[in-house]
Amino acid sequence: MKLMERLETFIVLAECGSFTEAAKKLFCSQPTISHHIQKLEEQFAAPLFIRTGKNAQLTKQGEIFLQYARQIEQQMQQAHIAVQNSMKQESMLLSVYVSQYFANYYFDDILPKLHHQGARYRLEINAYCYEDLKQALVDRRTNWAIMPYYPDDEYIRSEFTVHTMFEDEFMLVLPPGHSLNLRKTIYTRDLQDETVLIPRSKFMVGSLQKELGRLELKVQYLQMSNFEVIKQAVKSGLGIAFLPHQALRKEIETGELAARRLPFFRYHRQNGLLLRNDTPYSLEEISFFERMRSYFSEEQPALGEIADLGGWNL
Structure with a gap:
């Protein structure tokens, strides 16, 4: 060598x-x-x-x-x-690359269902933050991933076909005792000069700032490493945040955090299956793709229809 x-x-x-x-x-x-x-x-x-x-x-x-x-x-x-793929196929091992967000907030429900459905393969799960997951795609360590999709990411947009599985609705997150949470209606002006906690994700930060800029809001931004840290910081009163509802379920149920939908704030993030263009996939991979899509919606097109639309190839 x-x-x-x-x-x-x-x-x-x-x-x-x-x-x-x-x-x-x-x-x-x-x-x-x-x-x-x-x-x-x-x-x-x-x-x-x-x-x-x-x-x-x-x-x-x-x-x-x-x-x-x-x-x-x-x-x-x-x-x-x-x-490596050849070796994995022989051992029926399927290497799955997903965003840390997807692993944290969806796998606790999905994995048991996959197990009970009797999948013919074992799963090797690799969970990364967005930038590290994108680098795995750039390095061709994998040809597909389950992750957020940002239209501003030129590399992803040009090299991959995106099959959207679900959309995240981002909501205003507050400590339960915050003055804004006590109001029946929250107006745009009520958010002026607030400290907004944001993750260290270039594309998500850009999208959130673009939406808040559209509202002509003057706020202070404070970066945190991920959603979990942001939630802890909100609980401690360090600021407010805009986070996807799925990441807040447990804290809302226990009353640790409050979440409010704002009629003037419209930010939804697509999450889906990203497939490298013009790449063949194994039967095990296609089976996994179908299981993921059916989990989120029974109305998704069937395998044949997806292939006709430039989806995955055998």
Whole structure:
């Protein structure tokens, strides 16, 4: 695997342009970086970098090789996935990639039903935040995922077909004793100068801020890591929030939090099955897709209809 190590070193150095930074990213010494590049240059009998101190700039030959190096790296990743998928099919193991939100607030009901339905495969569940889940798609560790869909995400919009399973309704979340919760009607002006707690999710933050901006509200934003932390912060009186109803069910039932629908606030987030375009799927995967879709709606189109509309392929 020496060649692959050298290719990785070459790509990282080309991207960061610094021996120091490349060594940090690869967790190795700078002499190791230099040695790998030297061996590649000897192999191709051509200079790949112009060295100026600890910095490195690609030569014309280096730019040509970079294109091929990235293709080789991608091919190796795809080969790894193909081999792993083959192994999983043989052992009837289905690798499922889902958003942390979906795993936290839906799987407690879905998984027992899947088990009782007698699925012919075992599930390997990988739950990530949106950015990490998207990176798994970018790296082709998976060709599909169950996750939120943001139309502003150009990569997802262009590379995947989205089969919407449900929509989240975002509601105003307050501590039960908050003055706004005591009002029969909440007006837009009542939210002026409030502290709004938001998650560390670029696309969700953008969507929420766009909706609040439409209302011409002047509020203070305070970022928290995820919905669970935000709920705890709201309970402690650190601010108000807008969260999906599904994430609030338990706290509403126990009276720990109050949720209000606002007629002037209209933010719904799609969640669904994202399938990479022009990609074949196994019978086990298609079976799982159908089970997920039927869980959320009995009125979804049948498998044949979905395939005709550019859905999953056998």
